Amino acid sequence: MDLLNGNIKSLYFKYFGAAIGSSMIMSIYSIVDTICIGQYEGPNGTAAVACFFPLWTLIFALGLLFGIGGSVIMAQKRGAGDKKEGDKYFSVGLIISIVVSLVIFVLYNVCQKALLYMCGASGEILELSAKYAFWIAIFSPLFLIGQYLIPFIRNDGAPLYTTIAAISGGIFNIFGDIFFVFGLDMGIYGAGLATALGQCISFAVLISYLFKKQCTLKFTRENLGFGTKLKRIVAMGSSNFAIDIAMGVLAVIFNKQIMVYLGATALSVYGVISNISTTVQTFGYAVGESAQALISVNYGAGKPERIRQTVKYAGISAFVIGIACCLIGMIIPIPLVRFYMSTTPEIIKIAPAILRTYFLAFIFLVFNVFSTYYFQAINNPMLAMVVSLLRGVILSGILLIILPGIFGGSALWFAVPVAELIVFLYVGINMKKLM
Numbered sequence: 001m002d003l004l005n006g007n008i009k010s011l012y013f014k015y016f017g018a019a020i021g022s023s024m025i026m027s028i029y030s031i032v033d034t035i036c037i038g039q040y041e042g043p044n045g046t047a048a049v050a051c052f053f054p055l056w057t058l059i060f061a062l063g064l065l066f067g068i069g070g071s072v073i074m075a076q077k078r079g080a081g082d083k084k085e086g087d088k089y090f091s092v093g094l095i096i097s098i099v100v101s102l103v104i105f106v107l108y109n110v111c112q113k114a115l116l117y118m119c120g121a122s123g124e125i126l127e128l129s130a131k132y133a134f135w136i137a138i139f140s141p142l143f144l145i146g147q148y149l150i151p152f153i154r155n156d157g158a159p160l161y162t163t164i165a166a167i168s169g170g171i172f173n174i175f176g177d178i179f180f181v182f183g184l185d186m187g188i189y190g191a192g193l194a195t196a197l198g199q200c201i202s203f204a205v206l207i208s209y210l211f212k213k214q215c216t217l218k219f220t221r222e223n224l225g226f227g228t229k230l231k232r233i234v235a236m237g238s239s240n241f242a243i244d245i246a247m248g249v250l251a252v253i254f255n256k257q258i259m260v261y262l263g264a265t266a267l268s269v270y271g272v273i274s275n276i277s278t279t280v281q282t283f284g285y286a287v288g289e290s291a292q293a294l295i296s297v298n299y300g301a302g303k304p305e306r307i308r309q310t311v312k313y314a315g316i317s318a319f320v321i322g323i324a325c326c327l328i329g330m331i332i333p334i335p336l337v338r339f340y341m342s343t344t345p346e347i348i349k350i351a352p353a354i355l356r357t358y359f360l361a362f363i364f365l366v367f368n369v370f371s372t373y374y375f376q377a378i379n380n381p382m383l384a385m386v387v388s389l390l391r392g393v394i395l396s397g398i399l400l401i402i403l404p405g406i407f408g409g410s411a412l413w414f415a416v417p418v419a420e421l422i423v424f425l426y427v428g429i430n431m432k433k434l435m
Contacts, residue, residue, distance in 0.1 A: 008294065008309040015293050016317060018159035019286035032174050033132075033191045034275045036181040038341025041128060041188055043268035046341045048128035048188060050271035051121035051255060053278075054248035055108065055133065059140055061244030062100055063147025066093040068289075069237020071151040072296050072376050079300025087218040090152055092229040094219065097148040101141035108137035120255030125264075131189040135196040142203040149206045155293050156217050161209050169202030239372045239384030246392020247281070253400050254412070261409030265346045269354050272340045276329075280362050283321045284369025287314050291370065295377035308435060311374060318367035325366075329359030353410070360417040364424040365391075371427045378434065387427055395419035 037045040070093030077086035108115070113130055121129045136143070150162045173194050180190025209215055251274055258267045291314035298306040329336065333355040337343060343351075368391050375384035399415035 008306055009313060011294060012290055012310055012313045015154070015159050015290035016286065016313075018163045019154070019290045020283065031275060031279060032177045033195055034271065035340050036177040037132070037188045037191050038272075040181050042342050043265065043344065043347065044125055045128055045188055046271035047264060047267045048121065048125050048132060048271075050251065050267060050274050051116055051119045051125060051129045052133055052136075053251045053274050054119045055115055056136075057244045057248035057251070059104060059143045060147050061241045061248070062104070063097065063144045064151075064244060065237040065241035066097045066100075066233060067148040067151045067237070068292075068373075068376070069093070069233040069235070070148075071155045072236050072292060073232060074152065075155045075293065075296035076300040076379075079297035083216070084220075087220050088222075088224050089229055089233060090217050091219050091221065092224055092226055093148060093152075093233055094145075095226075096230060096233075097145050098141070101144040104140050104144060105137070108133070108140050112137060119252050120259065120267075128188050131187070132192040134189065135192040139196040139199060142199050146199060146203045146206055149209075151289060152217055153206065153209055153215075154289060155296070156215060158209065158214065159290075159293075162206070165202045165205035165209075168205050169198040169200075172201050173198030236376055236381050239376060239381060239388040242385055242388035242392055246388060246396075247278070249393045250396050250400075250416075253397055257400055257404060257412055258409075261404050261412065265344070266350060266354070266409075268341065269337065269347060269351050272337055272351075273355065273358050275340070276325075276336075277358075277361075277365075280322075280325045280365055281369060283325070284318065284366040287318050287321070287366060288370040288373030290314065290317075292373040292377045295374060299378050307378070311431075311435070314370055314374070315367065318370045319363075322363045322366040325362040326359045329355045329362075354413050357413040358416060361420040364420040368420060368423050368427055371431065374431070380434070383430060387423060390426065391419055391423040395422055 034046060034049050037049055041048070070089045074086035074089045077083070077089070112133055113126065116126055116129045116133065119129075146165075150165075153159075153162050176194030176197055177191050180186045180194050181188075184190060186193070210217060254270055254274075255267060258270055291310050294310045295307050298304075298310075333352040334348060336355065337347065337351045341347075368387065372384040372387050375381065375387065396415050396419040399418055400412060403411035403415055
């Protein structure tokens, strides 16, 4: 695909089709797990997944930090005609990803219960969280390194290959969850095993791409300038890292505030919400990654009109997805909750108001996530970082602490929608200036 001269609309939607498909399939890992666990273990199982969620986001945040950061710079270098320099960024990012993944492996396997307790788990919920985390912790390096490879393969002109990797692992995860959780009566422990094995399959597909003739990614050890390049990668990818880390931090604050003001039943409902919210956020990644692949190369080549066209199509995609996701929660909140877990009368009573309030955030969420990719691609990582921190933890965290103290526990659910609206206004002002 000719990213510098081809039709922007056609190129964007080719990337978007592959990216949204990949995002949807990747979301199956958490969706199917939560559904099977919720149906087998009940509300406590859903709460256990919610408590593991912050540890899950750390793995993917680190993969995005090095993957998006390095791939954006690589694309810019290629757009400027310097492929060898781009290969060096791929090599530096891969080395540091492997090292960090080994640190995560040790940390998650040695300090597992202590970490889960810090995330809000206790009693029976803590035991269930530990069972779910067991296999994922063992295979954690594959999750991190796989997440690193996806943006590089996509920027290498093979977005469909990342979709194939996601589909192959996702399909196994669907049937694996059903087989292990219900067929072998393994419950939440089996769901964790299915997720880990599914990632093994996806990882094998991604690695196989590196040995294909069409692959132009090249690992090199020649004059890397490791420290300097690592700093640039971290600076460029920090906003993506902040997005996922903020999700984890926000989940911890949510978990603790819910237990203080509303109790375990509301935490079970939040387990469903956090799972759906993660899925919607991956749609934001899909829009952002599709646009970034085009914007980075054309920015490096100095073609602003092609950048403006890409932003137009990405913005339309973001709002269509965000509004559609919001409407689903507004129209069918009870079926949505029942889809995820076996319900109780208490859950049926409180869930509709909670979902209808929280889902307002989705109108702006997808566009806000896309904006961070745009700011990165035009070499403004600091603004991308500000947006990520504002929407991810600063505004949301402050509102989560302040609102229930003033208006009562139910006000917790307004924190994220209000934060996303404020960030959307901030993003709009800055994008207008830059455009």
